[in-house]
Amino acid sequence: MLYLKNLTYHPTASPTAILKAINLELAPQQMGLIVGPSGSGKSTLLEILAGLAQKTSGQICWRDQELTPEALRQLGGLVFQFPERHFCGHTVLEELRLGHPELNSDKIYQALDAVGLIHLSLQAEPHALSGGQQRRLALAVQLIRQPYLLLLDEPTAGLDWSMRRQLVTLLAKLKKDWSLLVVSHDAADLTAIADRCWTLSHGQLQIADPASLISGENSPQPAV
Ligand SMILES: Nc1ncnc2c1ncn2[C@@H]1O[C@H](COP(=O)(O)OP(=O)(O)O)[C@@H](O)[C@H]1O
Numbered sequence: 001m002l003y004l005k006n007l008t009y010h011p012t013a014s015p016t017a018i019l020k021a022i023n024l025e026l027a028p029q030q031m032g033l034i035v036g037p038s039g040s041g042k043s044t045l046l047e048i049l050a051g052l053a054q055k056t057s058g059q060i061c062w063r064d065q066e067l068t069p070e071a072l073r074q075l076g077g078l079v080f081q082f083p084e085r086h087f088c089g090h091t092v093l094e095e096l097r098l099g100h101p102e103l104n105s106d107k108i109y110q111a112l113d114a115v116g117l118i119h120l121s122l123q124a125e126p127h128a129l130s131g132g133q134q135r136r137l138a139l140a141v142q143l144i145r146q147p148y149l150l151l152l153d154e155p156t157a158g159l160d161w162s163m164r165r166q167l168v169t170l171l172a173k174l175k176k177d178w179s180l181l182v183v184s185h186d187a188a189d190l191t192a193i194a195d196r197c198w199t200l201s202h203g204q205l206q207i208a209d210p211a212s213l214i215s216g217e218n219s220p221q222p223a224v
Pocket residue numbers: 011013014018036037038039040041042043044045
């Protein structure tokens with residue numbers, strides 16, 4: 001169970017706090033969805049939860065234990081926005097083994113299976129994969145680390161409608177084994193599979209009703 005208690009982030013370079021007294025709870029095997037416009041603080045929040053940036057005040061706890069940035073780096077697996085831009089391996093195998101040269105093939109196949117890429121050649125070039133496959137590979141790279149909490153920054157951005165739908169189906173499957181915290185500027189695809197929803201506006205988090213998030217211009221496209 002993840003708890004954020006009055007989490008605030010106010011770097012000296014910013015005239016106002018970027019995250020303002022954020023309170024949030026996320027249970028295991030749940031997907032939390034934070035929806036907010038560009039610049040509202042979504043990526044900053046994920047960076048703090050991944051241990052890549054240091055909060056100014058407040059607490060981040062897992063069960064009853066307060067977490068340091070180092071513990072957060074162990075606990076969380078952050079998939080950046082457009083993760084395919086950060087691929088470094090020449091092959092799928094190299095990408096999955098980066099930082100884990102000792103990984104046996106069972107672990108590699110488990111991770112690929114979890115994201116529906118079991119039939120992919122380990123020798124395929126990450127940059128030659130389809131957009132949807134690249135997102136799945138980026139997820140597999142994090143799953144191999146066995147994080148408790150998967151943090152996903154705009155996971156459907158830049159994908160076409162059918163690939164977005166496949167990714168949403170995959171996230172619904174992954175939440176059976178992991179806690180997921182997803183941030184997006186676009187609620188349409190993800191609200192249906194979210195267990196908890198919040199909006200983020202100018203660094204302020206509020207509980208949201210999923211139905212209100214998908215009303216109006218954010219309505220999902222009809223299935224064809
Ligand atoms: N370390 C920092 N110093 C100053 N401003 C920052 C810092 N980190 C983030 N910001 C600002 O915080 C705001 C929120 O950014 P971000 O978290 O990327 O929003 P989002 O992901 O919702 O688009 C932006 O205006 C960004 O410039």
